[in-house]
Amino acid sequence: MQLSHQKRGRYLLVTTSGRLDAAWADHFSKSMQEHIRQGEHHLLLDAAGMEFLSSAGIRSIVQLIKSVKSVNGSFQLVKANDFVKQTLTMTGFGGWLSDDLPEDIQELKSDQGIEPGDGFETFKLDESVGLMISIPAKWKPWQSFREGDAVRIRFQKNSFALGIGSPVQATDADTSMMGEFLAVAGNTVHQPPREDEDPDFLLAEKEYLPEMHCMQALHCNGEMSHVLRFAPSGKKLYFGLGEIAEKVLTVTNSELAAFVILAEIDGLVGSYIIKSPGQIHQGQKMEFPGAREWLSFCGERMYARQQALVFGIAARTPDDLKPALMSASGKYEGLFLHSHATVFPYQPMEAGKINLKDATWKFFNGSPPLALYHLVEDLRPLTGLGESAFIRGACWCAPIINGKEDLPWE
Amino acid sequence: MLKIKELCKTFSPGTVNEVRALRGVTLEIQEGSFTAVIGTNGSGKSTLLNAVAGSFEADSGSMELFGRIITNWPEHKRALLIGRVFQNPFAGTAAGMTIAENIGMAMRRGQRWSLRTAITKRVREEISDKVKTLKMGLEDRLDNPIGTLSGGQRQALTLLMATWLKPQLLLLDEHTAALDPKTAAKVAELTREIITREKLTAMMVTHSMQQAVDLPDRIIMMHKGNIVEDYKDEMKARARVSDLIKAFERVQKLDLFDSSVAELLEQQYV
Ligand SMILES: Nc1ncnc2c1ncn2[C@@H]1O[C@H](COP(=O)(O)OP(=O)(O)OP(=O)(O)O)[C@@H](O)[C@H]1O
Ligand SMILES: [Mg+2]
Numbered sequence: 001m002q003l004s005h006q007k008r009g010r011y012l013l014v015t016t017s018g019r020l021d022a023a024w025a026d027h028f029s030k031s032m033q034e035h036i037r038q039g040e041h042h043l044l045l046d047a048a049g050m051e052f053l054s055s056a057g058i059r060s061i062v063q064l065i066k067s068v069k070s071v072n073g074s075f076q077l078v079k080a081n082d083f084v085k086q087t088l089t090m091t092g093f094g095g096w097l098s099d100d101l102p103e104d105i106q107e108l109k110s111d112q113g114i115e116p117g118d119g120f121e122t123f124k125l126d127e128s129v130g131l132m133i134s135i136p137a138k139w140k141p142w143q144s145f146r147e148g149d150a151v152r153i154r155f156q157k158n159s160f161a162l163g164i165g166s167p168v169q170a171t172d173a174d175t176s177m178m179g180e181f182l183a184v185a186g187n188t189v190h191q192p193p194r195e196d197e198d199p200d201f202l203l204a205e206k207e208y209l210p211e212m213h214c215m216q217a218l219h220c221n222g223e224m225s226h227v228l229r230f231a232p233s234g235k236k237l238y239f240g241l242g243e244i245a246e247k248v249l250t251v252t253n254s255e256l257a258a259f260v261i262l263a264e265i266d267g268l269v270g271s272y273i274i275k276s277p278g279q280i281h282q283g284q285k286m287e288f289p290g291a292r293e294w295l296s297f298c299g300e301r302m303y304a305r306q307q308a309l310v311f312g313i314a315a316r317t318p319d320d321l322k323p324a325l326m327s328a329s330g331k332y333e334g335l336f337l338h339s340h341a342t343v344f345p346y347q348p349m350e351a352g353k354i355n356l357k358d359a360t361w362k363f364f365n366g367s368p369p370l371a372l373y374h375l376v377e378d379l380r381p382l383t384g385l386g387e388s389a390f391i392r393g394a395c396w397c398a399p400i401i402n403g404k405e406d407l408p409w410e
Numbered sequence: 411m412l413k414i415k416e417l418c419k420t421f422s423p424g425t426v427n428e429v430r431a432l433r434g435v436t437l438e439i440q441e442g443s444f445t446a447v448i449g450t451n452g453s454g455k456s457t458l459l460n461a462v463a464g465s466f467e468a469d470s471g472s473m474e475l476f477g478r479i480i481t482n483w484p485e486h487k488r489a490l491l492i493g494r495v496f497q498n499p500f501a502g503t504a505a506g507m508t509i510a511e512n513i514g515m516a517m518r519r520g521q522r523w524s525l526r527t528a529i530t531k532r533v534r535e536e537i538s539d540k541v542k543t544l545k546m547g548l549e550d551r552l553d554n555p556i557g558t559l560s561g562g563q564r565q566a567l568t569l570l571m572a573t574w575l576k577p578q579l580l581l582l583d584e585h586t587a588a589l590d591p592k593t594a595a596k597v598a599e600l601t602r603e604i605i606t607r608e609k610l611t612a613m614m615v616t617h618s619m620q621q622a623v624d625l626p627d628r629i630i631m632m633h634k635g636n637i638v639e640d641y642k643d644e645m646k647a648r649a650r651v652s653d654l655i656k657a658f659e660r661v662q663k664l665d666l667f668d669s670s671v672a673e674l675l676e677q678q679y680v
Contacts, residue, residue, distance in 0.1 A: 140680060141679040141680070142679075195660060196656055196660065271675055271679075286672060286675060286676040286679065287672065288668070288669035288672035288673075289669075289672075291667075291671075291672040291675065291676070292664060292667050292672075295667075295675055295679070296663065296667075297663065297666070297667045297671050297675065298663070299662065299663040299665075299666035299667065300666070325680050326680060327677065327678045327679075327680045338680060374679070376674065376675065376678045377678065378674060380670050380671075380674060383670070
C-alpha cells in the first residue's frame with residue numbers, strides 16, 4: 001500500500017493505492033494519526049487506487065473517524081471503486097463515501113504558506129474578566145513545618161491553583177503525604193511524595209468539589225480572558241515556557257497573570273518532591289547529597305509527544321519587588337514564574353477558539369496522568385536541560401485583578 | 411548456601427584507569443535459590459561472578475560456600491564446586507574435540523585422566539541419554555567435533571557439561587546474549603529445566619528483563635559496584651518488567667542528580 005498527501009485548502013488530501021488490509025492497517029492508522037497530530041483535522045481519502053478493503057482496514061478507518069470527530073474535524077472517502085464502495089455500504093459505513101471532492105476545496109492550491117508572525121494566534125474571550133489571587137498557605141522550602149500551618153482548601157469550578165499538599169482524608173491532615181499538586185477548573189492532580197508512585201487526581205463532578213490540605217498554595221479564582229493557540233511554522237519548531245509566559249503578560253497587558261497550557265510536549269524539565277516536607281520539623285538546607293532524598297529531578301527532557309496540562313503564574317515586577325513563591329527566570333529578564341505541569345497520554349485537540357473546561361475535561365476524563373512536575377529552568381552550562389517546551393496547543397490566560405495593595409509581593 | 415561479605419575489588423588501583431568494580435558487596439544466597447543479577451553496563455555483575463569463581467583475588471571481604479571459606483582458594487579448586495557458562499559459546503568447550511570427548515572431560519572434572527582414557531560403552535550411553543534431553547538431535551552427532559556446532563547448540567552443551575556433576579553453585583554470565591532470539595529462549599528454558607530438576611543453586615547475569623522476571627526466584631540489581639535492589643519472595647513474585655525498568659531509571663536519575671542540580675533546585679524551589 002502506498003500513501004501520499006497534499007494540502008488542499010483546509011483539507012488534507014491523502015491518496016492511497018494498493019490494499020488496505022490486515023498487513024497495512026497499522027501503517028495506515030499510524031500515518032493518519034500523525035496527520036491529525038500535526039493539526040490536519042479535515043481528511044479526504046482519495047481511494048481511486050485502493051484495490052481491496054478488508055475488515056481490518058475498515059476497523060482502522062473507524063478508528064480514524066473517531067479521532068477526527070473528537071477534534072470536530074471531518075472525513076470522507078472519495079472516488080472509491082465499486083468493490084470498496086460495496087464493502088463499505090454493506091457493512092453499514094456507506095455514509096463516508098462520496099464520488100466527488102467537496103465543493104469548497106480549492107483547486108490544487110495549498111495554504112501551506114506559513115503565516116508570518118510569532119506562531120501565536122490570539123482569541124479574546126472576555127477582556128473585562130480576570131482572576132483574583134490569594135496565598136492561603138505560605139510554606140517555603142525548606143522551613144520547618146508545624147501541622148497547624150496546613151490549610152484546607154476546597155477548589156471551586158473556577159479555581160486554578162498550584163502548591164504542595166495532600167488530598168483531604170477521613171483521618172484529618174496527614175503530613176506524611178504532602179506533595180506537589182495543581183488544580184485546573186477545580187480538578188486537582190497531586191503527586192504523592194514517592195519516587196515510584198503515579199499521580200492521583202480528584203475531579204470536580206456534579207456536587208463534589210475536590211479538597212486539599214495545603215502547606216503551600218497559590219490560588220486563583222475567576223475566568224480566563226484570552227486563549228492563545230500556537231503551532232510550529234517555518235523554522236519554529238517549539239515554544240518555550242518562558243516565551244509563552246512573556247506572551248501571556250503581553251496579551252493580558254499586565255504585570256501579573258495566570259495561565260493554563262494544554263499542549264503537546266517537546267520536553268519537560270522539572271522535579272518533584274519524594275519525601276513529604278510535612279515531616280520537616282527543623283530548618284533543612286537543600287544541600288547535596290541530602291537533597292536527593294527530598295527531590296527527584298528528571299535528569300533529561302521528559303515526555304516528548306505526550307500532552308501537558310500546566311498551571312502557572314507569571315509576573316514582571318519592578319526591581320525592588322519580588323513576587324511571593326515565584327522564582328526569577330534566567331533566560332527572560334524581569335520574568336518571574338511558578339508553574340506545575342501534569343502529563344497525560346497524548347490526545348489530539350480541536351482547532352481554534354476552544355473552551356478550557358471542555359478541552360481539559362477530555363484529558364481528566366481519559367487515561368490517568370503519568371507524572372506531575374514542578375517546572376524548572378535548567379541553564380547549567382553544558383549539562384543544562386533548558387526550559388520546558390511545547391509543540392502545539394492552547395494557552396488560556398487572564399490578568400490578576402487584585403487591588404494594588406493586596407498583590408502578593410514579598 | 412553462598413555468603414558474600416563486604417566484598418571489594420578495585421582494578422588498576424592508584425592509576426588513571428582505577429575502577430572500583432565492587433564496593434563492599436554483601437549477599438546471601440540460599441541453597442536451591444536461582445538469582446538473576448541485572449544492572450547497567452559496567453555495574454560489576456561479571457566482576458561479582460568472577461570474584462566468586464576465583465578468577466582474581468578480591469581486595470577485601472570474604473566468601474563462604476556451603477560452610478567452607480573459599481576466599482583464598484585458587485580458581486581451579488573452586489571449579490570443582492562451581493559450574494560456569496559464559497556469554498561466548500566458544501569459551502567453555504574445546505573446539506577440536508568431539509562432543510563425547512568434551513562431555514567426558516566434564517564428567518571427570520577434578521579427576522586425573524588423559525585424553526586417551528577410553529569412554530566406555532556404558533558412559534557413552536549415559537552421555538547419549540542426557541544429550542537427548544536437549545532435544546536438539548545432538549545425540550546422533552556425538553563424534554563430531556564440537557567446533558562444527560552452532561552457537562546455540564554449543565551453549566546448550568556447555569550448560570549440560572557445567573551441571574553434569576551437580577555443582578554446588580552454577581554461575582551463568584549472559585549465557586544467552588550471543589544467541590538469536592529463538593535459540594536464546596530455548597536455552598533459557600533449558601536453563602530453568604536443568605536448575606529445577608537438579609535443584610541447583612544458581613546466579614545468572616542477564617540484560618533481558620523478561621528473563622529476569624520469568625526464570626529465577628530472586629532478582630538483584632547492581633549499580634556502580636553495589637547491590638541497589640533486591641527483589642525476593644512476594645516482592646519478586648509481583649515484580650514486572652516495567653518495575654525493573656523503573657528501577658533502572660531511578661538509579662540513572664539519581665546519578666544525574668549531582669551537586670549542580672541541588673544548587674539549581676535550591677534556587678528554584680520556592
Ligand atoms: N580485568 C579488568 N581489568 C580492569 N578493569 C576491569 C576488569 N574487569 C572489569 N573491569 C571494569 O570493572 C567495571 C565492572 O565491570 P563488569 O564486567 O563487572 O561489568 P558488568 O556489570 O558485567 O557489565 P556488562 O553488562 O557490560 O557485562 C567496569 O568498569 C570494567 O571496565
Ligand atoms: Mg558482564
